[in-house]
Amino acid sequence: MNSRDVIILGGGLAGLVAGIHLINAGANVCLIEKDSYPRHRVCGEYLSNEVKSYLEFLGLDLQSIHIPELARMQFSTQRGHALECELDLGGMGISRYTLDHLLFQRFLKVGGEIIQTTAENCKFQENIFSVHCKNGKTLEANFVLGAYGKRSSLDKILKRSFINKRSAWMGVKAHYDNKDFPDDLVALHNFRGGYCGLSRTDLDTVNVCYLATYESFQKHGNIKAFENKVLSRNPFLEDFFQNSTMVFEKPLSIAQISFENKKMFENHMIMIGDAAGLIHPLSGNGMAMAIRSAKLASEALLEFKLDPNDRERIESNYTHSWKNNFRTRMKTGRILQKVLMQEKLSNISQSFVQHVPGLLPKIIKLTHGKEMHV
Incomplete structure (x- = not known):
């Protein structure tokens, strides 16, 4: 059996970026992804220039x-x-439709191997990984990167602590035709039970992606009713939906989104x-974080020349880098979420920010990183 480095x-942003980075440095890389390209994903589709x-x-x-250049951010409370x-x-x-496909094509061009199947199990014995796939194949490697997204059946097999905790969150995304929406704007609009992001994409559509508590959603039965009766109470969202046409056949949705701490x-x-x-997602920078985490993991592996005997030092290096880059962002995101989900607290905080104009850019800066050095 041939063993890879x-x-x-998973072949989303993080998986494809890590694959390209490692192959460019001479590594033998195999990527396992069940879906084909291009495709849409539930995502805010704002990517920081960092x-x-x-x-x-x-x-x-x-x-x-x-690609629209986004230069301004607008935030509104539930009352507008x-x-x-x-x-x-x-x-x-x-759009993820475009970005994932660009990365996929680049991965193939640099010599990457993609197997279209699902990894059903991953075992680590005698300092080597064995990955058992749905197509019946078993692959071996010195290292395995888990880049499969928010949740997977592998999380259950690995007995990750968050996987058995029921999450209160669901995400919905669709593209809309709206010629009046500004090309340079990222908008974040609060509504009872969640928040909604809007921004224009390279497909000349406006991406609408919102996160809502399942409790608030289930009272209305379906996405259209929820948007009409809950999201549209925010006057900005009401105006947008009244003057827009959805270009998707139906919205994409994902349930059980967990914001628990993960190892x-x-x-x-x-x-x-x-x-x-x-x-x-209200921090608006998940795409950049995924890309940066792939870079950090790749650099940790390459610093020790992909030597499995240096596994402990590789893991220590990545842990240190990850915390330095993301600990403040994650903490800020959790605080913002708690504030925005309480209407009174959201209104009070916005009133305070209005009297201190320089505060909002500083809050945004806490959820973003510096430009990445190459």
Whole structure:
């Protein structure tokens, strides 16, 4: 049986980025992904410019696509009281449909191997991993990266602490045609039981992605009724839905989104992206965090030349880097979520921010990172 240097479980942003980075450095990498490309995912689709130079370093030709340049952020309370500020680094309005496909094509171009199946189990014995797949194959590698997203059947097999806790959150996403929505704006609108992000994408559509408590959603039975009776109580969202046409056949949704703390390693599998930790979407920077975590894990592996005998030092290096980069962001996201989910507290905090104009940019900065060095 041929053994790889690294097997990556999951072909989203984190998995593809890590694969490209490692292959560029000479590693033998196999990626396992059950879905085909291109496809849409539930995602806010705002990407901070902190990762732009790094993506170009990996070989992505972002200049060949018309990507809206996002320069402003607008926030409103449930009643529609709004604040606005400039984004320090700015960002890109790029759909996951486009970005994942670009990364997938780049991964293949640099010589990456993709197997379209599902990893059903992953065992670690005698300093080597065995990955058992749904297609009947068993693959071996010195290292495995868990890049399979928010939750997977593997989480149950690995007995991860969060997987058996029922989560209160669900996410919904669709693209809309709305010619009046500004090209340079990221909007975050609060509603009872959740919050909704809007921004224009490279597909000349406006991405609408919201997070809601399942308790608030189930009272209304379906997505359309929930949007009409709950989201539209916010006047900004009411105006948007009244003047927009959905271009998807139906919205995408995902349930059981967990924001519990997650371990960065499970039986020596290195977790990256959402598998390592999920920031509240209201912080608007999950895509950049997934990409950065892939870079950090790749650098930790390469620093010790992918030597399995240095596994302990690799894990220590990645843990230190991950905490330095994300601990403040995750903490800030949790605090913001608690504030925005309480209407009185949200109104009070916004009133305070209105009297201190420089505070909102500082809060946003706490959920973003510095430009990545390559």
